[in-house]
Amino acid sequence: MLNPKEIRKDFPILNVNVHGKQLVYLDNAATSQKPNQVIDTLTAYYRNYNSNVHRGVHTLSIKATEQYESAREKIAKFINAPSDSLIYTKGTTDGINLVAHSWGLENIESGDEILLTEMEHHSNLVPWQILAEKNGATLKFIPVTESGALDLSQLNILLTSKTKLVAITQMSNVLGTINPVKEICRQAHALGAYMLIDAAQSVPHMPVDVEDIGCDFLAFSSHKMLGPTGIGCLYIKKAILETMNPVNHGGDMVKEVTLNQATWNDLPIRFEAGTPNIADAIALGTAIDYLTELGMDQVQAYEEHLTTYALDVLKGLSEDFIFYGIPDPTKRGAIISFYSPEIHPHDIGTVLDRQGIAIRAGHHCAMPLVNGRLGLPATARASFYIYNTEEEVDMLVDSLKKTLQYFNR
Amino acid sequence: MSSSNPSFNELDDIYQDIILDHYRRPRNKVNIPDPDLFSRGFNPFCGDEVTLMITLATENQIKAIGFTGQGCSISQASASILTELIKGKSLKEIMEISDVFRNLVKGLAVSDEDLDKLGELEALKGVSKFPVRIKCALLPWSTLEDAISKNKDL
Numbered sequence: 001m002l003n004p005k006e007i008r009k010d011f012p013i014l015n016v017n018v019h020g021k022q023l024v025y026l027d028n029a030a031t032s033q034k035p036n037q038v039i040d041t042l043t044a045y046y047r048n049y050n051s052n053v054h055r056g057v058h059t060l061s062i063k064a065t066e067q068y069e070s071a072r073e074k075i076a077k078f079i080n081a082p083s084d085s086l087i088y089t090k091g092t093t094d095g096i097n098l099v100a101h102s103w104g105l106e107n108i109e110s111g112d113e114i115l116l117t118e119m120e121h122h123s124n125l126v127p128w129q130i131l132a133e134k135n136g137a138t139l140k141f142i143p144v145t146e147s148g149a150l151d152l153s154q155l156n157i158l159l160t161s162k163t164k165l166v167a168i169t170q171m172s173n174v175l176g177t178i179n180p181v182k183e184i185c186r187q188a189h190a191l192g193a194y195m196l197i198d199a200a201q202s203v204p205h206m207p208v209d210v211e212d213i214g215c216d217f218l219a220f221s222s223h224k225m226l227g228p229t230g231i232g233c234l235y236i237k238k239a240i241l242e243t244m245n246p247v248n249h250g251g252d253m254v255k256e257v258t259l260n261q262a263t264w265n266d267l268p269i270r271f272e273a274g275t276p277n278i279a280d281a282i283a284l285g286t287a288i289d290y291l292t293e294l295g296m297d298q299v300q301a302y303e304e305h306l307t308t309y310a311l312d313v314l315k316g317l318s319e320d321f322i323f324y325g326i327p328d329p330t331k332r333g334a335i336i337s338f339y340s341p342e343i344h345p346h347d348i349g350t351v352l353d354r355q356g357i358a359i360r361a362g363h364h365c366a367m368p369l370v371n372g373r374l375g376l377p378a379t380a381r382a383s384f385y386i387y388n389t390e391e392e393v394d395m396l397v398d399s400l401k402k403t404l405q406y407f408n409r
Numbered sequence: 410m411s412s413s414n415p416s417f418n419e420l421d422d423i424y425q426d427i428i429l430d431h432y433r434r435p436r437n438k439v440n441i442p443d444p445d446l447f448s449r450g451f452n453p454f455c456g457d458e459v460t461l462m463i464t465l466a467t468e469n470q471i472k473a474i475g476f477t478g479q480g481c482s483i484s485q486a487s488a489s490i491l492t493e494l495i496k497g498k499s500l501k502e503i504m505e506i507s508d509v510f511r512n513l514v515k516g517l518a519v520s521d522e523d524l525d526k527l528g529e530l531e532a533l534k535g536v537s538k539f540p541v542r543i544k545c546a547l548l549p550w551s552t553l554e555d556a557i558s559k560n561k562d563l
Contacts, residue, residue: 019419346455346481347424350539354420363456371456377479378456406417407429 002294002302008387010035010290021356024392029173029201029335029383030360031223034287038226041286045279053278054252054269068278071285072268075233078288079199079218080209085241087234087271088281092200093123095219095234096167098271099196100127101247103217103240104165107194110136112164115193117142117150117179118373119172122365124198128167137164144373148175148325148332155187163193170202174364174379175325176307176335178202182213189214194240200224205303205333205385207296210235222280227287231280234271241267248273299386303334306384310336310393317397320404324379334384337364343407345380351406355399422535423542424482431529432482437492441475446560450552452544457484459549461491461556469499476549483533483542488549490529500557506530507550513537514546 008014011033016023025033045067051060053068069083076083089095104127108114114128118141132139140158143151150168159166166188170181185195196217202208204225210218217240221232236244246253246264253273255263264270291299308329314321314336324337339345349361360381363370370376382396441462449460457480466472474492478485495503509523510530516537524531536546 344481346457346542346545347483350423350542351417351420354417361455367456377458402417406420406424 001305002298002386004302004387004389007294008389010037011387012036012039014387018356018358019354024355024357024395026382026384026388026392026396027358027360028385028388029224029364029381031229032204032226032385033387034226034228035290037290038228038283038286041283042228042279045282050279052275064278064282067282067285068276071282071288074285074288074292076235078292079203079220079235080211081235082238084267085235085238087236087268088276089219089232089234090230090277091221091223091232092198092219095217095232096124096196096198097127098234098247099217099219099236100131102244103194103236104128104131105135106245108132108135108137108164111162112137113140113160113162114138115140115142115158115163115166115188117168118144119150119175119177119366119369120167120169121173121198121200122367123200124167124169124196125368128165138162142168144175144369147327148172148177150177150179152180152184155184159187159191159193161191163188163191165194165196167196167198169198169200170208171199171205171333171335172325172366172369173201173335174337174366174369174381176332176337176383177326178206178331178333181215185214201333201335204291206300216240222284222287225284225287226290227284228280231277231284233284238267244271246271246273250274252276294386302386303384304329306388306390306393307332307334307336309390310334310382310384310396313393313397314338317400317404321400324374334388335381336383337379337381339376339379340404343403345378347407348380348400348403351403352396352399355395355402357396357399359396419538423539425532425535427529427532428482428486431486431489435476435485435489437475437489438477439475440477441473446556448552448556448559450548450555452480452484452548455481455545457481457545457548459484459488459552461488461549461552463556469501471495471498471500471503480548481542481545483536483545484548487530487533487546490533491549491553494528494530495553502526503553504557507554510550511547514543 013033049060049063051064053065073083076086145151188195194216197215199218199220203220216237218235223229250273253265253270255265321338321340326332345361362378444462445465446463451458459478462475464473476488513519514536533546536542
């Protein structure tokens, strides 16, 4: 089992005081904290070998290019993908938009259907709304059950020969639900549909193997997995990637340019026009090293342990709070949304903040799920990572009790 | 009022009893049919929502006002206090109150004379110490200004 006490030593921010209290950071589904190793990689790049990639013959440029490309290899290996099928993006949103603007615009036709779910983050919903409107496609949605799982009994009705794309989150950022993407992918492929996975919440917290899942597209972000903001990755199956046209055009993505035309560079940098986010890509590689050393199966096991503990102790508050998500901690990630009919989530968030506890309050960029399906104005959400402890869960429970006392004065 | 826990003392600045009372028992939380002035304010960041419906006695004076909405205690209490405060007032007086209130929650200096115009709104003064909550307190007032500005005749 992971030892969070040891892990915490690598995260300087965990010693920061908030309103005179030591920070208890439970907003990891929004963004994770960064270990010294990642911070040091960033500063080492800027201090020692800051240089542009793929063009210089000088020593620094060669080192920057090596580091940039070796990070890509590490990240690709991390999700069991070939490195020439992995595109650097700004993040999950950017990756999904790339698929919509390139593959989507050229392949989704009038009358086609795009199958999504009711639990998608806006980033895996709005790009498809725009595309559907442009190309005359129809959006369909797999419903969410009362317990917070996908209602897969509807799948064989919703999935038809008209379905061109199935785009689904692997882990809900509101409910923590882990969706059976491999099985859904199998059924999608059987009907000739393509499969995209929003892995923003899954890749940081559990082993993800694109080969095993068999998906066609998979997008994730660095900043939720110990890495810097502004960088992410998009995996695209090689055979599809070869048929796709780049969305951005300019330097680095071209092979030969004349005044009137250009030919595209090799994969995957064909999709990375302009000077890329070099420092953050290399630092994401360090985050991958950190997680690989811990072992993603160990990361998942620890978070399952912590979620089990949290769900158990939070039961003591079930008279005042409703807790959402599948009760079985093996079928969900370390994300717990809760709601009190008496105290609005923002007020809970403000009061917890004064205790040094950082949670998220709002619709979590999933308005159709929170406002629509759950029928709530917002939820409060605590989300955990490798450095969170049982003591911190106890502090959350204690502070929620104090919050109730305060508002019920 | 309130608690012996020192970290809760600062919270008393924002969560005064008046605020929690308006939150739990909102005044004028009713639909007004055929309003002369109408606007729905929404804060996309946190989902707070306030809809204002107003009928006018004269071209320049408010007769009836109601609101609907959902959101945090600050936004909903601010809306409830607004409806009580502006009833019977002229649009000019209302705009003055709105300006003074904006200054108050932003932590700017407000004269005693101006403060008297605010009534129970003064209870939201502590919001100035919680910058992310300022927009909660101002949501009903932005909505009101929008409702007034949409009616070009006024």
